[in-house]
């Protein structure tokens with residue numbers, strides 16, 4: 001790219017369009033709902049489906065659902081199983097490890113509604129699969 005040195009570019013940045021359209025949703029939250037039948041750790045073991053259903057209901061009840069606002073999506077394994085159950089919120093790319101629906105309520109109210117990261121629920125950076 002003209003005017004940039006090599007340290008300022010990456011393969012990802014080079015493949016992205018210069019101008020991006022406005023985001024259809026302000027925020028996306030993805031819930032890992034992956035289930036493993038071989039006994040390995042997975043988010044489904046920790047009531048991820050119930051947390052997803054609860055989040056959808058709370059977002060809708062709060063009037064946050066829809067274009068220009070928030071979308072709650074199912075996801076398969078996000079490859080951070082050791083930290084599960086996990087969700088990730090975009091565009092901020094903030095990962096959370098939750099325990100119960102009260103944690104989901106806090107993510108909805110603080111992050112999805114008000115844009116404030118819930119520090120106490122952040123997934124430890126070193127935890128992957």
Ligand code: FES
Pocket residue numbers: 032033034035041042043044076077078079080081082084085086
């Ligand atoms: S099973 Fe949920 S992150 Fe892998």
